[in-house]
Amino acid sequence: MITLRRAQDRGHFDFGWLDTRHTFSFGEYFDPEHSGFRALRVLNEDRVQPGKGFGTHSHRDMEILTWVISGALAHGDSLGTRGVIRPGEVQLMSAGTGIRHSETNPSDAEPVHFLQIWIVPASEGLPPRYDQKMFPEADLKNRLRLIAGPEAEEGAAKVVQDVKIYAARLDPGAEVRADLAAGRAGFLHVASGTVSLQGAALRAGDGARIEGEPSVAVIGETAAEILFFDLA
Template sequence: MQVKRYRDDRGPTDAGWLKSMHTFSFGAYQDPDHMGFGPLRVINEDRVIPGAGFGTHPHSNMEIISYVLKGELAHKDSMGNGSTIKPGDIQLMSAGTGVAHSEFNGLKDQEVHFLQIWIMPDTNNTEPSYQQKSFDCLDIKNQFHNVISPNGQNGSLEIKQDARMFVGKFSEDGATEFEADSSRKYWVQIAQGIVNVNNEEGRAGDGFAISEETKIKIESQTESEIILFDLPL
């Protein structure tokens, strides 16, 4: 079974310095039909103008992922971390018992375009932690690469949930088949480009909720970038 979440049906935020599209309910955008997908709670596509950003604010008991598509995202938090996240980097912050953090665009001449992703942990009130890694493997096109997993398999970042995140960059006319488990569910988010997901077209911003399938077939029509989430039922 596959259900498409159209990009234009997402909830918008326009704060001037921030333009965001919310796949699931977030902030002032509340839609009881789109409260998440299993433990996947938030996918926000954010664009922040130069010199602006999110001031210091707290979170607890959430696995927070930042994935930059264009530009640079500067991060600071109450654990003492300070970093810059660029395309090819994956950031995972486990908020646990509580952490305060800020993100901003330190560039003077370019917006930062990124995805903010929240996944609910399977255990609450753990010690907060921070991970960030540059994945050179993402340069290998037309296949998915595991960047987040429950136990840090094969150099991936470790998440406190029975969930995995894969990233694939595809050339024009690139294709692959992802072997799925029919006892789990999957979310495919089109970050950039135009692709067919199980023979259904998707464009940047579209998402696909997939369950009870054993294969996910990807065929790209253009240069594309896709995030795939492997989730428990």
């Protein structure tokens, strides 16, 4: 069964400096029918204006990933990590017993467009940890590239949960296929462009829950970027 979650049906807030859309309940947005999907708790699409950002704040016992679609995002945290995340890089912050961080747009001209993803960890009370991985364009081109997983295989970031997260950049007409083992579920998010999922057209911001399907095909209708979650 495939259940579509259309972009326009998500929670939406525009604070001027931040335009944010929530696939699942988050902050002041609550929808009892969309309060996460298995271990996938948050999937926010954020656009932050130049020179603006999220000031220092705290998290604990959550796996927090960032995937930049365009622009750049500067990061700083209480572990002493400093860096900039750009398209093709995944940031993973395992908050554990507690971490303080800030995320800001370092540009004075270009907005930053990114996805913020929260995964409920399999274990609580772990030491906080930061990871950042870069994936060349060739790794993402017309294939599902593992960017985060429980074993950190294939150079992916390590996430403390039985979840695998893949990214792909598709040319028009290119097809990728995702296989799901019995009992597992998938979630597809279209970051940009337009794709076809088992014949259903999905546009940027659309998502889809996938349950009871052993395999699904995603075809690029235009140039597109997708994230796919394989969930226990």
